Amino acid sequence: xxxxxxxxxxxxxxxxxxxxxxxxxxxxxxxxxxxxxxxxxxxxxxxxxxxxxxxxxxxxxxxxxxxxxxxxxxxxxxxxxxxxxxxxxxxxxxxxxxxxxxxxxxxxxxxxxxxxxxxxxxxxxxxxxxxxxxxxxxxxxxxxxxxxxxxxxxxxxxxxxxxxxxxxxxxxxxxxxxxxxxxxxxxxxxxxxxxxxxxxxxxxxxxxxxxxxxxxxxxxxxxxxxxxxxxxxxxxxxxxxxxxxxxxxxxxxxxxxxxxxxxxxxxxxxxxxxxxxxxxxxxxxxxxxxxxxxxxxxxxxxxxxxx
Amino acid sequence: xxxxxxxxxxxxxxxxxxxxxxxxxxxxxxxxxxxxxxxxxxxxxxxxxxxxxxxxxxxxxxxxxxxxxxxxxxxxxxxxxxxxxxxxxxxxxxxxxxxxxxxxxxxxxxxxxxxxxxxxxxxxxxxxxxxxxxxxxxxxxxxxxxxxxxxxxxxxxxxxxxxxxxxxxxxxxxxxxxxxxxxxxxxxxxxxxxxxxxxxxxxxxxxxxxxxxxxxxxxxxxxxxxxxxxxxxxxxxxxxxxxxxxxxxxx
Numbered sequence: 001x002x003x004x005x006x007x008x009x010x011x012x013x014x015x016x017x018x019x020x021x022x023x024x025x026x027x028x029x030x031x032x033x034x035x036x037x038x039x040x041x042x043x044x045x046x047x048x049x050x051x052x053x054x055x056x057x058x059x060x061x062x063x064x065x066x067x068x069x070x071x072x073x074x075x076x077x078x079x080x081x082x083x084x085x086x087x088x089x090x091x092x093x094x095x096x097x098x099x100x101x102x103x104x105x106x107x108x109x110x111x112x113x114x115x116x117x118x119x120x121x122x123x124x125x126x127x128x129x130x131x132x133x134x135x136x137x138x139x140x141x142x143x144x145x146x147x148x149x150x151x152x153x154x155x156x157x158x159x160x161x162x163x164x165x166x167x168x169x170x171x172x173x174x175x176x177x178x179x180x181x182x183x184x185x186x187x188x189x190x191x192x193x194x195x196x197x198x199x200x201x202x203x204x205x206x207x208x209x210x211x212x213x214x215x216x217x218x219x220x221x222x223x224x225x226x227x228x229x230x231x232x233x234x235x236x237x238x239x240x241x242x243x244x245x246x247x248x249x250x251x252x253x254x255x256x257x258x259x260x261x262x263x264x265x266x267x268x269x270x271x272x273x274x275x276x277x278x279x280x281x282x283x284x285x286x287x288x289x290x291x292x293x294x295x296x297x298x299x300x301x302x303x304x305x306x307x
Numbered sequence: 308x309x310x311x312x313x314x315x316x317x318x319x320x321x322x323x324x325x326x327x328x329x330x331x332x333x334x335x336x337x338x339x340x341x342x343x344x345x346x347x348x349x350x351x352x353x354x355x356x357x358x359x360x361x362x363x364x365x366x367x368x369x370x371x372x373x374x375x376x377x378x379x380x381x382x383x384x385x386x387x388x389x390x391x392x393x394x395x396x397x398x399x400x401x402x403x404x405x406x407x408x409x410x411x412x413x414x415x416x417x418x419x420x421x422x423x424x425x426x427x428x429x430x431x432x433x434x435x436x437x438x439x440x441x442x443x444x445x446x447x448x449x450x451x452x453x454x455x456x457x458x459x460x461x462x463x464x465x466x467x468x469x470x471x472x473x474x475x476x477x478x479x480x481x482x483x484x485x486x487x488x489x490x491x492x493x494x495x496x497x498x499x500x501x502x503x504x505x506x507x508x509x510x511x512x513x514x515x516x517x518x519x520x521x522x523x524x525x526x527x528x529x530x531x532x533x534x535x536x537x538x539x540x541x542x543x544x545x546x547x548x549x550x551x552x553x554x555x556x557x558x
Contacts, residue, residue, distance in 0.1 A: 032357055034364070079540050089360060090490055091539050094532040097487070101529040216483075220364060227361060262376060268369035275361045276350050 006132040010204065012245040013139040018197045019225040019237035020146040025190035026223070027232035028159060029183055030166035031081070034219045035092030036194055038076075038099045039069040041213035043195025044202040045103065048116050051126070058127040062199040069195030070188040077187045081180065093216060100214035115209025118202065127203045135204050142200055143238075146193050150234040153189075162186055166232070217264075224267055228274045230283025239282055244270070308374060308482030310336055310468025315477050318385050325385060325469040326407075332469055333462050340461030344454045352453070367483065374479040382476040404473040411470045412508075415463060420501045432456050491535040 022036050046068050047061030056064075080091040103110045110116070122130040129135055153159040164172045165179050173179055202208050212218070229240025244267065251263035278285045310332050317328040343366070351362040393400045423429035434442040435452045443449050467485075475481070488511065496507025511531070518530040 030357075032360060079536065083539060085357075086360060087494075087539065090494065091536065093487075094491075094535045094539075098529055098532045098536070101526065101532070105523065105526045105529065220368065223361075223364075262372070264368055264372040265376065268365040268372065271365040272347065272362055272369070275358050275365070276347075276354070279354060279358065 003132060006136060008246050008249045010132060010135050010139050011249060012241050013136070013143050014197065014200060014204070015221070015225055015245045016238045016241035017139065017143040017146050017200075018194060019222050019229070019241055020143065020150055020234070021190050021193035021197060022222045023226045023231060023234075023237045024146070024150055024153065024193065025186045027226060027236070028153070028162040028166050029186055030232075031085075031183075032089045032223065033092040033187075034089050034216065034223060035094070035096035036190075036222055037214050037216070037218040038092075038096040039073065039191040039194035040198035040201065040218070041096075041099060041103070041208075041210075042069040042072055042191075043198025044208045044213050045110060045116075045198075046195070047199040048118060048202045048208060049109070051118065051120070052116060057125050058199055058203050059125070062127075062196050065199050066192035066195040069198075070192040073188045073191035074184055077184045078180075081183045081187070093219075096214055096216060096219060100210045103210035103214060110210070113209060113211070115207055115212075116202075118206040127199075128206075138200060139204075142197060146197075147234055147238070149189070149193065154234060158182070158185070163232075221267065224271050226281075228270060228281055230281030233281075233283045233287075236281050236283040243282065308468075308477070308479065309339075309370060310465035311472055311475075311477040311481060312374060312378065312383075312468075313465075314469040314472040315383050315385055318472075319383075325472045329466070329469040333465050336465030337458045337462040340458030341454055343461070344457040348457055349450065349453070367486070371479050371483060378479070380478060380480075382478045384476040385472050402474055408467075408470040408474075411466065415466055416501060416505050419459075419463065423501065428452075428455065488531060491531055491538075494535060495538055 018036075018040060021039075022033070026032055026036075043062070043065035046065035047058050050056040050061040050064060051058055076091075076095050080088055080095075083091060104112050106112070107114075118128070120126045120128055122128045122134075124134075127138070153162070161172070161177050161182055164175075164177060165182065169179060198213065201213070225240035225244050226237045227240070228244060229238065229242075230236030247266065248263040251266060254262065274281060280288070313332045313335065314325045314328050317331065318325060347362050347366060348359070351359045393402055421429075423433055431442070431447045431452050432455070434445070435447060435449055435456075439449055442452075492507035492511050493504055494507075495510055496503030496505065511534075514530060514534060515527070518527050522530065
């Protein structure tokens, strides 16, 4: 299998995993964060700095990044989670931008706009692989992890309460649901997993800089993939990524950079169309279609049985 | 962004001075706003606030990248004599174009405020904002009011294009850059308040100037967003805004 094909698969898995982490919070609690790149960025920078400065293996750095991201989530969440709708979204944008400008400015720590490059030789212990297959396995593993967490969350009482809050927060509160701690917990979980994906990103791409990991554009693409696939379902992000990532890789390769923004134009158009016509994403549309089919079959069976 | 490009191209291709080009750009923006409202915003509004968010995000992404595709990422500027004309008041240098832009902003703000307070349509807009259901019962055409409000907003934003084009370069991302600041200004001043927006703008401008002086330039942008977050914590409805709007949404 060609390197190009492997690369596309890895990118698809990575995007799906990041989107799934986003979905854990935004899909179930229903508040839209357009600043999740902050958490993946934190993960990427923490693990990479630990690797470059202290020779700490990214396998450990990954967890450190996740922890820092979770703490950041708790901090920012306690400030912003009582805001509704667009205000919360704006706050997440602001948060990501603060981190981006800080990363740019604190040159002594992060090398600013120059970014950090990883050139450790390939070794399992340092999460660097000779062939892309190694990365593929790790990406698959991380995606499986996040999906497992999502499914567990869906079936747990925690998830049940989150969905109640997502549907109508005030009613949930009236019924005695303790919304703030639940929301904070969910955001922290989502942030931690996003941070882990940030570490993987850094290890795969081997170069990070504030404008690529903390950018709003990254956050938007995460959100886009999940929305297109279907928010609030475990496999929505996967479906969304399967559709959008190979498309965007193909578009970016087309005409070698002449059509600089083309893939984003397609993303944006698909987003607008899906949001207006398929509000529950492709996943939701498929579920709706399947239910319609079953209803028709049921009717047929009843008609036959009534004879 | 589109308005600035419009202004740029009008000058580049037909030597139309930006302040005159204004007469073309602003009404064009109004019409564009009506089309966008009819095609995208009306269905989006019916489906709820997160749909609106994504539709506008998508539109912004779409327009920015179409501009990128058509006109590339280069910075374009209009160089007219006005661009380098400075007013000297003692030890202070003020670019004349900036002063004129300020004048335009002041007139536009006063004009908007007067429009909302004193005209029939203005009152209809305010009524619809307060209580769409009752407004409709009173005979106001909600759809038309919403369309006009949106288009008006588009036109006002477009005013900034020609006003700034003598001194500010245009590139595809310029709109996103300004929108970020605009959000902060509106939250600062308070949603739903025109004097609030004005106040927010002044405050942000002053903060920008002082931050640039006291802080290393790398952190200048951080200041904006920190101010924003602080505002959200302390007084989310803004200085002159409607209290509680931040928790129950804008309705």
